[in-house]
Amino acid sequence: MDMDAAARTEWWESLPAGIRDEIDGYVLKDSLLMAVRVVTAVGRVPHGIGLGTAQLIANDRYLHYGDRIAREPESPLDLESLACRAAGCEGRIVAIEAIWDGDTVHDWFVRLLAITADPAGEAHMATVYWSTAKRYLGGEGNRHTRHPAAVAAEQAGRALADHLSVPFHFAGPDTPDDEAPRWTESAEAR
Structure with missing residues (x-):
């Protein structure tokens, strides 16, 4: 009807x-x-x-x-905020990883994670929704052919990884895929 x-x-x-x-x-x-x-x-x-x-x-x-409406606050993507979060991680950070995720509310988005050792685990650094990416990228967001969340997560994640002197991993940044190989999987294959 x-x-x-x-x-x-x-x-x-x-x-x-x-x-x-x-x-x-x-x-x-x-x-x-x-x-x-x-x-x-x-x-x-x-x-x-x-x-x-x-x-x-x-x-x-x-x-x-x-x-x-009480919207979920957007994650900060500036290097200073991400570095502050990383400093609070339990364990030694060995990589920064971006992974695709999605749900019925936000569609596709990217999660930035710090991969740790001693103890092994992962810590949430940021969730990059479409709106978060547009805010972070500003006018630059319209110049990319890739999903804005991927572009923003890649830029912020690389900056954090460079700051921490660790590798950055983002399997499949061009196409949303929540089953792309994870860093630990690809690191073991090396």
Whole structure:
């Protein structure tokens, strides 16, 4: 069932206040999937609301609240901030690695990790979403043909690796791939 903006507003206003509060609660916490899930659960059977319309209704609520939504803070990508995070790592940093990840909220993004030894592990340095990359790259972000998150993560990750005098690894920076070989795997193959 397709609904135009007026029909969505009318449907929204017909909901009990408790359901509206629940959906708005998820929206204000930036939990889009949960908001869509509730809209679909209460609207599918009696009103024929499918996933597409539920997403539009949730988006209407996002537009309604705008800057009041509690967004997840973006990771800093400047060298000084990354170096400060790296200094707090447990273990000796042996590499900086960028890996692809993704979810239904952010689509594809890149995680910057410090790979450690003594003890072996990894420490989160930054998460580079599309919006984080655009902020970091500024006007330069429009000049690249690759995903902005990959470009920003590669620049910030290389700068940190150079600062720490360790290798930088990013398998498959040109195409999102959350199954690309990890640094430890490629280091063992050398």
